[in-house]
Amino acid sequence: MNTAIPTDIDATLALLGQGNYIADRSLATTLYLALKMGRPLFLEGEA
Secondary structure, three states, rough: OOOOOOOHHHHHHHHHHHHOOOOOOHHHHHHHHHHHHHOOOOOOOOO
């Protein structure tokens, strides 16, 4: 599946929702910026 990078944060939220992900605006912002900058995203913490 090849999906274009979302055009803004709201589009990122919508794309996550289509995949049945529950995400808040801060996560969508982080993902949007990582995709736009072409940088990896490192997450750590309790599962």
